[in-house]
Amino acid sequence: MQAMVLERPGAPLRAVRIRRQAPRAGQVLVKVTACGVCRTDLHVVDGELTEPKLPIIPGHEIVGSVEIVGPGVTQFRPGDRVGIPWLGHTCGTCPYCVSQHENLCDAPRFTGYQIDGGYAEYTTAEAAYCFALPQGYSDIGAAPLLCAGLIGYRSLRMAGEAEHLGIYGFGAAAHIVAQVARHQGRSVYAFTRPGDAEAQAFARRVGCAWSGGSEDQPPAPLDSAIIFAPVGALVPKALAAVRRGGTVVLGGIHMSDIPVFPYELLWHERTIRSVANLTRDDGCEFLALAPRVPVRTEVTTYPLEDAPRALEDLRAGRFNGAAVVVP
Numbered sequence: 001m002q003a004m005v006l007e008r009p010g011a012p013l014r015a016v017r018i019r020r021q022a023p024r025a026g027q028v029l030v031k032v033t034a035c036g037v038c039r040t041d042l043h044v045v046d047g048e049l050t051e052p053k054l055p056i057i058p059g060h061e062i063v064g065s066v067e068i069v070g071p072g073v074t075q076f077r078p079g080d081r082v083g084i085p086w087l088g089h090t091c092g093t094c095p096y097c098v099s100q101h102e103n104l105c106d107a108p109r110f111t112g113y114q115i116d117g118g119y120a121e122y123t124t125a126e127a128a129y130c131f132a133l134p135q136g137y138s139d140i141g142a143a144p145l146l147c148a149g150l151i152g153y154r155s156l157r158m159a160g161e162a163e164h165l166g167i168y169g170f171g172a173a174a175h176i177v178a179q180v181a182r183h184q185g186r187s188v189y190a191f192t193r194p195g196d197a198e199a200q201a202f203a204r205r206v207g208c209a210w211s212g213g214s215e216d217q218p219p220a221p222l223d224s225a226i227i228f229a230p231v232g233a234l235v236p237k238a239l240a241a242v243r244r245g246g247t248v249v250l251g252g253i254h255m256s257d258i259p260v261f262p263y264e265l266l267w268h269e270r271t272i273r274s275v276a277n278l279t280r281d282d283g284c285e286f287l288a289l290a291p292r293v294p295v296r297t298e299v300t301t302y303p304l305e306d307a308p309r310a311l312e313d314l315r316a317g318r319f320n321g322a323a324v325v326v327p
């Protein structure tokens with residue numbers, strides 16, 4: 001099969017032909033039809049996440065059809081459409097796993113990081129971590145739901161009841177979360193890179209009440225804010241924009257250092273919290289909700305061998321919404 005492989009962090013992805021894996025017990029072999037491009041893939045490729053299996057095939061927003069089921073797989077059959085997310089394996093026995101916090105598992109494995117992912121024609125995955133996908137979405141349209149959507153949704157839950165919600169960094173996750181938040185009756189305020197008029201127009205098009213640059217003040221105090229951009233300097237900015245008792249949720253897996261800031265910004269019971277990974281319950285809940293909103297994903301597609309260009313376009317903010325590679 002054709003695959004895009006990272007041999008060492010910092011090196012460009014290389015197109016190679018490799019033998020596809022046979023599914024082992026509990027696994028499915030999936031023919032990949034679409035794979036979303038996530039900022040986490042950039043962190044893996046750049047070496048900012050330090051524990052990859054190498055070489056690794058990145059990609060953890062995978063849509064495809066089951067080709068072969070391994071021994072013991074009962075939930076899927078050949079031909080079924082499945083989604084494969086970031087959470088690829090958990091131990092099932094650690095204190096986090098046994099208390100409904102499998103996203104914090106002591107011994108997890110993640111797709112496209114420690115398990116070969118979806119920048120390839122085929123992939124294998126543990127069936128227990130795959131999702132059935134809602135009808136009404138094309139394979140390409142469904143791919144961004146699998147990380148931008150469901151980790152974005154977890155971030156939105158962590159933002160609490162906020163009626164006035166700020167979102168810093170208006171990419172794939174934000175454009176999905178904004179639609180869900182609006183469906184829930186909230187007002188969403190989008191913060192982009194200063195001067196990025198196109199992203200600001202895009203944010204208003206998907207339902208935001210206001211959009212501006214990260215330096216700007218929103219027209220109303222925020223009840224909570226979610227930061228999706230991997231920029232630590234946004235943390236004190238967001239704290240300054242949320243009201244007393246408000247929460248700032250950090251939705252990314254990696255962020256540049258957070259600068260020193262005066263305690264006054266945190267005072268009055270403001271909270272900062274990170275969001276790590278997903279649980280399978282998050283996935284089921286979000287994938288049931290998405291078609292009811294309905295969430296519409298805005299997608300730019302790239303052929304599989306152009307995955308490096310997709311990653312560079314993501315880095316430079318050259319598209320609105322999400323990028324998806326198509327084998």
Ligand SMILES: [Zn+2]
Nearest residue numbers: 091094097105
């Ligand atoms: Zn565990």
Ligand SMILES: [Zn+2]
Nearest residue numbers: 038040147148
């Ligand atoms: Zn992701």
